[in-house]
Structure formats: structure tokens, C-alpha cells
Amino acid sequence: MSPTTLPAGLEHGHVTFLGAGPGDPGLLTLRAVEALATADVLVAEPEVLDVVRTHARQGVTVLDAVSGTGMDTPQLTVVDGTSATAGVPASRDAANIVMEAARGGRRVVRAVTGDPGLDTYAAEEMLACAAAGVPFEVVPGIATAVGVPAYAGVPLRDAQGADVRFVDARTASGRCWTEVGASDGTVVVSTTLDSVGAAASELVAAGRKPDTPLTVTVAGTTTRQRTWSATLGTIAQTLKQAKVLPSPEGGRPVIAVVGERSASAQRDQLSWFESKPLFGWKVLVPRTKEQAASLSDQLRSYGAVPHEVPTIAVEPPRTPQQMERAVKGLVTGRYEWIAFTSVNAVKAVREKFEEYGLDARAFAGIKVAAVGEQTANALVAFGVKPDLVPSGEQSAAGLLEDWPPYDPVFDPIDRVFLPRADIATETLVAGLIELGWEVDDVTAYRTVRASPPPAETREAIKGGGFDAVLFTSSSTVRNLVGIAGKPHNVTVIACIGPATAKTAEEHGLRVDVMAPEPSVHKLAEALADFGSRRRAAAVEAGGPVTRPSERRPGSRRRRSTTT
Numbered sequence: 001m002s003p004t005t006l007p008a009g010l011e012h013g014h015v016t017f018l019g020a021g022p023g024d025p026g027l028l029t030l031r032a033v034e035a036l037a038t039a040d041v042l043v044a045e046p047e048v049l050d051v052v053r054t055h056a057r058q059g060v061t062v063l064d065a066v067s068g069t070g071m072d073t074p075q076l077t078v079v080d081g082t083s084a085t086a087g088v089p090a091s092r093d094a095a096n097i098v099m100e101a102a103r104g105g106r107r108v109v110r111a112v113t114g115d116p117g118l119d120t121y122a123a124e125e126m127l128a129c130a131a132a133g134v135p136f137e138v139v140p141g142i143a144t145a146v147g148v149p150a151y152a153g154v155p156l157r158d159a160q161g162a163d164v165r166f167v168d169a170r171t172a173s174g175r176c177w178t179e180v181g182a183s184d185g186t187v188v189v190s191t192t193l194d195s196v197g198a199a200a201s202e203l204v205a206a207g208r209k210p211d212t213p214l215t216v217t218v219a220g221t222t223t224r225q226r227t228w229s230a231t232l233g234t235i236a237q238t239l240k241q242a243k244v245l246p247s248p249e250g251g252r253p254v255i256a257v258v259g260e261r262s263a264s265a266q267r268d269q270l271s272w273f274e275s276k277p278l279f280g281w282k283v284l285v286p287r288t289k290e291q292a293a294s295l296s297d298q299l300r301s302y303g304a305v306p307h308e309v310p311t312i313a314v315e316p317p318r319t320p321q322q323m324e325r326a327v328k329g330l331v332t333g334r335y336e337w338i339a340f341t342s343v344n345a346v347k348a349v350r351e352k353f354e355e356y357g358l359d360a361r362a363f364a365g366i367k368v369a370a371v372g373e374q375t376a377n378a379l380v381a382f383g384v385k386p387d388l389v390p391s392g393e394q395s396a397a398g399l400l401e402d403w404p405p406y407d408p409v410f411d412p413i414d415r416v417f418l419p420r421a422d423i424a425t426e427t428l429v430a431g432l433i434e435l436g437w438e439v440d441d442v443t444a445y446r447t448v449r450a451s452p453p454p455a456e457t458r459e460a461i462k463g464g465g466f467d468a469v470l471f472t473s474s475s476t477v478r479n480l481v482g483i484a485g486k487p488h489n490v491t492v493i494a495c496i497g498p499a500t501a502k503t504a505e506e507h508g509l510r511v512d513v514m515a516p517e518p519s520v521h522k523l524a525e526a527l528a529d530f531g532s533r534r535r536a537a538a539v540e541a542g543g544p545v546t547r548p549s550e551r552r553p554g555s556r557r558r559r560s561t562t563t
Contacts, residue, residue, distance in 0.1 A: 019141015
């Protein structure tokens, strides 16, 4: 029975204990996503919240599992009717928070790191629910002790089927260390960075050889993941040389894998996650979240951390009458074609349709053209399948290459409706007229410079906090520099084409990467190729693989442009 069909009593509600996995949001199960989508209340620790909140429905109440306070607003009325202020601990434990949240028939999701079956306190909370008569279910998650080694490229078992033991160093007794020390199998230790050395000493004292290999992974399954390979006898020195200890990171949880399976020779071949071409790179995407969705997903697949910063804002035209006449003409049969040159143009027409109570059926009998793949996808989402998408270059010129000339025998109407931005070029209009078409060139929306991003983002742009920035047009270069300042000279500059690259150079930027064709996805591929070659060069030179933002300020950059 799925969470959507589970009965919820009016008095007691229902609780789902959900495993959020080790950190990568992509590791949530389908069942977990379903439970989150139907939750009225989400109870979680702050470190789990970012993993699960994306899948929670709008308006869900979010409570801190430690304090019982709201994590979305400074002031929140908690579900029992009392008021709580964020940041002020409440005298209640997680079990009481969960049961209070479930009152009145509410569906509660209690999210924990890893798997609920391995969580220190989840079992106690389940028992409290059972004693109070609150129905609950468990949605397992990927255990941190299993998921992190997989992402670190450290298999826990091989064909010989070696024994695998799991130890939580924070609660392990002397007897526990003695038992795992006497074993020759693989030991997976949950500990903290500043306690790794002590755990290694416990294993050596219990009988493990000092030269036994181990790996230590921090922030596993996230783009902040970092893994060190050493031995039980050298790990403390390895972390010290890496300048990890002592540091503010010392208390962070880590997973250490002890045994032959963690040998560095195997990690060289199996470290699939940390060896992604843009692993950990913070990439600035100067577009809105809606525009950048597929591009950001592509960057994540390369291991990058995309950060969307809109450089333009879209506003209605100053005089809407022209757009209104054109949409009415669309319905009354004035046009043979309508050509969309951007996702924003699709959005503008769609909004006009909704204003007049129209839908995609109004396009019946009209041929529809889209300048490229993303615009075509926006039309499909509207319920319209475009008749023409460029087979070659996705641009106005590419659209004209495939556009048929006007033929009075086959085309009963000679007019094209072209809804576009106020700053669009005249290339398409001139080309269509040359092909014999009449064009209603209509301003459907205006583009204006966006508001400056937060101060923290501006400082990161100017101070080298970003590893790369993707420029998808000349206007994104001008607008980003105008609202946030010029990117630091350590930041890799990637441009979609020669015109954009020329604008970047005019603003004093050195272009490192250029897309082989004018496509945002080809631009991301070119950046990934740049990152891959950069990583390979660092490995071949025997040096550490670092991100561009980790370079010292003022250091010279090598120019390497892909074509």
C-alpha cells in the first residue's frame, strides 16, 4: 500500500520514517518521493532538509527535529497551536515533535540521514509512536556506510566474499574494537575527521597491521566529497599534510574503509564520482532557473555545482494593443505561419491565450516554427508540436535555411506572425520577406537588465569564488558585468560563439572555452572537455587535481580554447 492510500486517523494522523540517503538527492527512492509529495508536515534535521524539500509539496510545514521550530520562517505556529521562534531550543524531543505534528490527521514525514534502520534514534521514535497509537511506516534509504564507499570507488566485497563489518566509532566499546581487530575482513567505520586517527589506533591496538590500507571520505555522495588513501599507521600524518586537521572541518562525519578493498590502486580505476570532468566546480549560469533547468542538469551530470543568476528580466510590452490584435488575427485565420524565436515568446503568447480563455487548439490550421530545441520543448509543453525546427544551426539563420518560400498555389495566406523581444535582430524578418512572405513583426515582451544578485554572489564573481561562467549571448556578458562586476581572472570563461567571445574580450575577459556550435548544451560539453583535459594534465604531472577557484590570486592562467 502506497503512502497516498494509507488511512490516516483524524486524531493520530500518520508518520512515515524516511531514509534520505547519504547526501545525494538523486539517491532518494521512488517511494520516498511519493511520501514527500503527500506530506503535511516534514520533520528533519537541517543537514537532511536540502535533500528532501525539493520533493515536498508547496505549503508543507517544516520542523526542526531537534527544537521543534520552523525552519522556513523566523516565527512559526507549531502544529500543537503554540508559538515557537526559530533558533530558540524547545524543551521537547524528536518523538514528541513527530507525534504532535501528526495530530489532527496530518501526514508526517520524519526524514533521517541514511537509512532509518541504522539511525541512532529512529527506533525510539517508532516505539513512541506505537505506544501512543500513531500509525507509521518505514521507507528505507541507502545507508551512509554503504553509499559513501560506492561513490568513493571502494568496493566492500569481492569474488572471495570477504567479511564486512560496520562500526560506529562514536559508540563502539572496547569489545567491539577487539572483535573487528581480530578479523581480517573489511571494516567500515563511521567517525569524524578529528577522530580518524584515534579509530586507526584502536584497530592497530586490537591486532590490525599498521600497513593495512584504508580510505577516508568526507561529504560522501555530494559534490564536496573528498577521499584520502593511506594506511592505519599513516592516516593521521596524511590528513595533517593535507591541512585537514586541525580545522573547522574536524568534527564533520566521515566514512573510513579499512582493508585490502580500499587500496589506492583500486581507487585509481574505480573512483568514478570524484573523477568527473567538472567535479566540485562551481559554475555560474547567467540565466533564470526556468531557462537553465536542462543546462544545470547537464552540468550536474559532469559533477559541477550550477548557480543560476538571471541577468535579464522579462516584462510585458509598453503598448500591448499590437500583441492583442495579432493574437485575435491568429484565431480568425490571418496567418499561415507563426514563428517562435525564444521560450519567452512562447510564454508571452501562452499568457495572452490564457487571458482570452484560449488553449493550444487555437493553433489548428496554422503552421508553427521554433528556432531551436528548447523553444520546441516549450511549445510541446503547451500542447503544440512544431512543424518546423532547424535541421542545422539553431538560430534565425538556421530557421531561414529550412523555411519554404511563399507559393501562392499551396499557401492560401502569405502572412507570418512573429512574436519576439523588443531587442531582437531583424535577420529573420528580412529573410522571410526575401522568401516572399509578409511579416507581422510584433513585440511580445521586453527584456530589461535584472536586479543585482545578492552581495555574497557579487563578491564570489569578482573574488574568484566561481570556477567557470557560461556566457550564452553578448547581452549576458554585458548584463552580468553591469549588475555584478567582472569575473575574476582565475574563472574559466566559456562562450557560446564568436560574437559572444568578442564581447567578453571587449570587457577584458580571456575566453578559455568556445562551443563548437551555438548550442547551450554543446557549450556545457565543451566546458566538460576542458575540465577533463585539465584534470588529465594535472594527473600526468603528478600534482593535485584542483579547481580553478583554488588557484592563488594573481596566478597566471593558461589559455586553452576549444573549437
